Amino acid sequence: xxxxxxxxxxxxxxxxxxxxxxxxxxxxxxxxxxxxxxxxxxxxxxxxxxxxxxxxxxxxxxxxxxxxxxxxxxxxxxxxxxxxxxxxxxxxxxxxxxxxxxxxxxxxxxxxxxxxxxxxxxxxxxxxxxxxxxxxxxxxxxxxxxxxxxxxxxxxxxxxxxxxxxxxxxxxxxxxxxxxxxxxxxxxxxxxxxxxxxxxxxxxxxxxxxxxxxxxxxxxxxxxxxxxxxxxxxxxxxxxxxxxxxxxxxxxxxxxxxxxxxxxxxxxxxxxxxxxxxxxxxxxxxxxxxxxxxxxxxxxxxxxxxxxxxxxxxxxxxxxxxxxxxxxxxxxxx
Numbered sequence: 001x002x003x004x005x006x007x008x009x010x011x012x013x014x015x016x017x018x019x020x021x022x023x024x025x026x027x028x029x030x031x032x033x034x035x036x037x038x039x040x041x042x043x044x045x046x047x048x049x050x051x052x053x054x055x056x057x058x059x060x061x062x063x064x065x066x067x068x069x070x071x072x073x074x075x076x077x078x079x080x081x082x083x084x085x086x087x088x089x090x091x092x093x094x095x096x097x098x099x100x101x102x103x104x105x106x107x108x109x110x111x112x113x114x115x116x117x118x119x120x121x122x123x124x125x126x127x128x129x130x131x132x133x134x135x136x137x138x139x140x141x142x143x144x145x146x147x148x149x150x151x152x153x154x155x156x157x158x159x160x161x162x163x164x165x166x167x168x169x170x171x172x173x174x175x176x177x178x179x180x181x182x183x184x185x186x187x188x189x190x191x192x193x194x195x196x197x198x199x200x201x202x203x204x205x206x207x208x209x210x211x212x213x214x215x216x217x218x219x220x221x222x223x224x225x226x227x228x229x230x231x232x233x234x235x236x237x238x239x240x241x242x243x244x245x246x247x248x249x250x251x252x253x254x255x256x257x258x259x260x261x262x263x264x265x266x267x268x269x270x271x272x273x274x275x276x277x278x279x280x281x282x283x284x285x286x287x288x289x290x291x292x293x294x295x296x297x298x299x300x301x302x303x304x305x306x307x308x309x310x311x312x313x314x315x316x317x318x319x320x321x322x323x324x325x326x327x328x329x330x331x332x333x334x
Contacts, residue, residue, distance in 0.1 A: 003288050005044055006129040008054045008152060009037025009138045010112045011066045014273065014313065016092040023093045023102070033069040034313025036135045036168055039274050042314045043281030043303070045074040047322075049288060054125055056081040056112040063087060063111070073316070079125060084111025092273065095243030101272070105172055113141040117148045122155050132156040133284070135166040139182055140173035150186055157189035166194035166280055167203065176202060187227045192287070194280055195223065196235030196251070220253035231255075234283050234297070236276070236304070244269045246308075250279060250301035252293050259293040262326070264305035271311045278315035279304035282322070302326045 015029040041051040053075050057063030059082035066087065067077050088107030095101035107113065126132070132152060139149040156163050165186070169179055180203050187193070200206040200219040204226060209218055220233045233253040240246050246269060250261035282303035286296025302325040307315035 002050065003130045004050045004052060004128055005041070005131040005133055005284070005288075006052045006054065006125065007037040007041035007044075007133045008125075008149075009035050009135060010088055010107070010110060010141060011035045011038050011055050011057055011070070012107060013062065013066070013087055013089040014092060015089065016271075017094050019094045019096055021094075023091075026093075029091070030311065032312045033066045034274060036137050036166065036277055037133060038070055038075075039277035039313050040133050040281045040284070041075045042070060042073040042316075043278055044284060046314070046316050047281065047285045047303075047319055049285065050076070052076040052079060052129065054079045054081075056084055056115045056119070058082070058084050058086055058111050073314070081111075081115070081119060084114055086110055088113070094271075097242050097244065100243055107141075110141075112138075113145060115142075115144060115148075117144045117151065120148050120151075122148075122151050126152070126156055126159060126161060129156075129161055131162040131164060131284070131288075133164045133166075133280075135168040136179060136182070137168050137170055137173065139186075140170060140179070146182060150182070153186045153189040162191045163189050164192040164194075164280075164284060165190045166276075167199045168194070168276075169199070169203075179203060188229060190227070190230050192232040192234070192284075193223075193227075193230045194234055194276075194283075196237075199235075214258065216251050216253070217258045220258055221256070224253070224256075232283075232287070234280075234300070236279055236301070243272075246272070248275075248301055248305055250283075250297040250304070252283065252297040252300075254293055257293070259297050261297040261301040264301055266305050266308050269308045272308055274313035274315065275304045275307050277313070278307035281315070285319075298326050299323070 012035050014032045017026045041053040045051045088110035091104040093102040139146045197219045206222040237249040245267045248264045252259045282300025303322045306317045
């Protein structure tokens with residue numbers, strides 16, 4: 001079956017300091033385009049899948065440059081709307097050693113946050129699509145964006161289009177209570193969910209248990225009992241040793257069994273932003289290709305670890321490169 005994955009969200013401009021430079025002292029910033037759903041669309045396209053991206057950006061050079069960035073990776077952006085006053089942006093002070101990265105958002109009144117639901121033809125947008133990928137970030141942008149997200153998920157479910165949802169909670173965009181209410185409305189439409197222990201406790205109300213080995217079995221099982229329509233759960237376990245040295249392990253739950261990936265030791269991180277989106281794309285790749293859970297979770301974790309080695313928001317690596325990372329070291333290829 002030929003798949004066409006629809007990803008819906010906000011494209012942002014990211015301005016990052018040079019590593020080793022404080023905000024107070026910076027004289028230049030690196031510009032990257034990104035956004036949770038745009039990153040997943042690009043990553044899946046890099047892995048050979050047909051993807052379509054929908055957003056709204058201003059009808060100016062910045063807006064068109066952002067969409068061209070998405071298109072250069074092979075993503076279909078023909079559904080994008082142009083209009084509104086501005087692109088959302090955020091600023092990153094790149095961390096190093098014990099100093100964590102810092103983020104300042106400047107996304108109020110962006111084109112998509114002010115987009116009215118009446119501008120979106122949901123049925124036309126879903127036509128010919130086999131999967132919808134969307135996150136809680138998009139729902140948090142505005143009331144209209146929340147309604148659009150809900151309507152897309154509901155209609156996709158009614159049309160038997162697979163719905164993949166990433167909670168991706170951002171406290172600077174909405175409250176825990178607002179997110180809880182939204183999740184209660186849309187989770188009955190979800191097939192695959194990116195959510196871990198913290199989400200289970202915070203948004204699902206799952207009682208916390210004493211920390212133990214394989215505790216995710218418990219949290220995934222409890223979330224599935226509440227929403228048996230959700231067939232797959234996935235998330236990562238990250239150990240932050242320093243801003244430039246993390247370990248990463250992927251987890252994948254299906255049919256009552258939790259699978260754990262090999263631990264990726266990332267001891268020279270170049271850019272962490274977009275790692276979660278690369279992981280989500282890797283999981284979806286495994287599912288779409290009909291791979292077994294062991295392969296899927298190891299592929300997703302390797303694909304995410306590769307993202308940490310390059311600047312920018314996306315993981316432009318191929319299936320072959322990722323599969324080598326699953327098993328091989330970093331020796332020079334000749």
